[in-house]
Amino acid sequence: MDSFRPERETCPICGSSGNCHVHAYYGRRIIDFIHGKPVTQEITILRLVCEGCGHTHAVLPDMIIPYSSYGLFFILRVLAEAFLHRSSLESLCERFCITMNQFYRWRQLFSRHKQEWLGILEDSEASGLDFLLVIAQLPKFSLFSRSFISKTAYSFLQSHQNPPPMT
Ligand SMILES: [Zn+2]
Known part of the structure; x- marks a missing residue:
């Protein structure tokens, strides 16, 4: 995520690039395995909005699987x-x-x-x-x-x- 620049993203809906901006941040729960036991963690997800088509989409880190709580x-x-x-x-x-x-x-x-x-x-x-x-x-x-x-x-x-x- 270090090199992530929203304005360089390509919109997955309309395919335009350079139109994405930060829309909102929201919390999401994720179950991880830390020190030998399952732990529920709250992480922050960034949601972008595309000015080209108006759709918003979440930027998920690699460790997050869409729709999975694990x-x-x-x-x-x-x-x-x-x-x-x-x-x-x-x-x-x-x-x-x-x-x-x-x-x-x-x-x-x-x-x-x-x-x-x-x-x-x-x-x-x-x-x-x-x-x-x-x-x-x-x-x-x-x-x-x-x-x-x-x-x-x-x-x-x-x-x-x-x-x-x-x-
Ligand atoms: Zn778009």
């Missing part, structure tokens, strides 16, 4: 521990205060996005842990996260589709 690192951490088989699934879910169903949804989403990103051939050769390690070792996660959005039109590990742009 942070990206929380989910990746749950998956990493599951892939490493360090404990039973029951105790894993208990430690992270999530249901088994939630875990299965995340694991399924992760596999689907992994395949969309790698393609079927490469996907069959990389395990979930392999892919997770690749992501974790990226020097700049934001490059991956932006490329993922431009390839699929949604964020990595986003489970709900974006609403269609209003006309």
